[in-house]
Amino acid sequence: MPELPDVEGFRRVVADHAAGATTRRVRVRDAGVVHGSADAFARELTGRTFGRPDRHGKWLVVPTGGRFPELLAHFGMTGAFVWGGTDEPDHRHDRVVFEFDGGALRYRDMRKLTGLRWARDESEADDVLGDLGPDAAAIDRDDLRARLTRSRRQLKPALMDQTALAGLGNLCVDEILWRSRLPPDAATTELRAPEWTNLHRRLGAVLRQSSRVGRVPDRPSWLTGHRDEHDGRCPRCSTALRRGRFGGRATVWCPHCQPG
DNA sequence: GGTCTTGTTGCACC
DNA sequence: AGGTGCAACAAGAC
Numbered sequence: 100m101p102e103l104p105d106v107e108g109f110r111r112v113v114a115d116h117a118a119g120a121t122t123r124r125v126r127v128r129d130a131g132v133v134h135g136s137a138d139a140f141a142r143e144l145t146g147r148t149f150g151r152p153d154r155h156g157k158w159l160v161v162p163t164g165g166r167f168p169e170l171l172a173h174f175g176m177t178g179a180f181v182w183g184g185t186d187e188p189d190h191r192h193d194r195v196v197f198e199f200d201g202g203a204l205r206y207r208d209m210r211k212l213t214g215l216r217w218a219r220d221e222s223e224a225d226d227v228l229g230d231l232g233p234d235a236a237a238i239d240r241d242d243l244r245a246r247l248t249r250s251r252r253q254l255k256p257a258l259m260d261q262t263a264l265a266g267l268g269n270l271c272v273d274e275i276l277w278r279s280r281l282p283p284d285a286a287t288t289e290l291r292a293p294e295w296t297n298l299h300r301r302l303g304a305v306l307r308q309s310s311r312v313g314r315v316p317d318r319p320s321w322l323t324g325h326r327d328e329h330d331g332r333c334p335r336c337s338t339a340l341r342r343g344r345f346g347g348r349a350t351v352w353c354p355h356c357q358p359g
Numbered sequence: 360g361g362t363c364t365t366g367t368t369g370c371a372c373c
Numbered sequence: 374a375g376g377t378g379c380a381a382c383a384a385g386a387c
Contacts, residue, residue, distance in 0.1 A: 102365065131383090157366075176366050177384080192384090210366095210383045252376060261367085269365050315365080323365095347378060349364075363387080373377085 101174035103235055103266030103306060106157050108313025109172070109180040113152040113161055113204065116182040120199040121148045122163075129194040132206065132214035143168050143217055144197070156231050156265025160224070171216045171227050178208035235266035236306045240299035247287045254290075255283035256346030266306075269348045270315040270323050275302045277322040277333075282357040283345040326351040 101109075125144050130137035147163035149170075154160070159180075161170040172180070181190075185203045189196065195206040195215055206215060218224035232238075232246060246264060247257045257263060258272045267275070276283055278301040281294065290298070309315045317324040322340075325331035331340040333353035341354050 105365085173366080175382095176364070178366095208383095209385065210364095250375070256377080259366095271365090348366095361387105364385090366382105368381085369379100370381105371377105371379085373375105 101157060101176070101178055102268030102271050102315065103154075103157060104271070104309035104312070105179075105314050106154050106159055106174060106266075107236075107310040109174065110152045110154045110159055111313070112180045112182050113149065113159070116202060117149045117161075117197070117199060117204050118151055119148065120201060122146060122197050122199060124198040126196040126198065127194075128189065128196065129211065131211045132194040132208060134214060134216035140215070140217055143219075144170060155228055155234055156261055157268070158228060158231070158265075160228070167218065167220055169218045169224055171218055171224065172206065173214065175208060175210060175214070177210050178206065178214075181205045181207050230262050231265040232261065232263045233265065235264045235271075235302065236310065238264050238299075240295055243299050243302070244290075244295045248290075251286050251288040253283065253345060254281060254285040254287055255348075255350060257287050259346055259348070267302075269350075270326075271305060271309070273326065273351050274315060274321060274323050275305050277353060277357060278305065280356050282359040283343075283350050283352055284359060322351065322353070 122145050125141040127133055127137040127141050133140045150162035152159055152161045157173060159172040163170065183203055183205060185198050190207055192207050192209050193205045194208050197204040216227060233242060255272055255276065258267050279298045281298065315323050320334050325334065325340060332338065333340055333356060336355050338353055338355040340351050343350050
């Protein structure tokens, strides 16, 4: 689930409930989701006042105290930040629980992929975030074009390359390509100026609308609303949707709207 | 049983 | 060199 819009939702959870509050206890229920020592993680983040959370791509960065140590959170495919009462029973997939005076922030994740880390300084934060491209929600058209045309590659894998631009995942990219009427295997170097303008505009619209609700909506008017259907049809032209794999990811597209 | 999964990493291969 | 494909990670759905 978690792509840029989802992480934007988790950012709001932290901003609305945990920012300005001080951690009284940090419970690491599953050391597997914490990078490095679980004891050090809990110790370093206990008694810290959370600051304003920031999102870069799919990473959420929460400063504590003045700035460091920073909490760095990644949500893999199934993770989430959930706010609730301190007295609520733990969900079985609550891997780490940050307890504050007024409630608890729960890092809930079914699978356990990347998880939580902390950085003691700029250099350690850079070890995690340094290779990321600019955030997909803030990139301008010319930068988008420049970063995706450094070499000839398929458009879908290029958009999902977090070092090119950060934040887009499988669902976002299929939605953006469908709205842009571009096939997933279009060569980035073959696109012309009007197509870049259009792609940039659609990308922005998908991210804005999705971020507002904290997920890529599965409304009937969106391609995403039909990707799990057996006999899915294009919401624009009713053509049977096609399925395949690009960049190793399950891909859905409309062969009529997105001709190859 | 087998296959699939919205993310990332590391590796082999070209 | 850099794009591409794949397995691995873990747990669940079908």
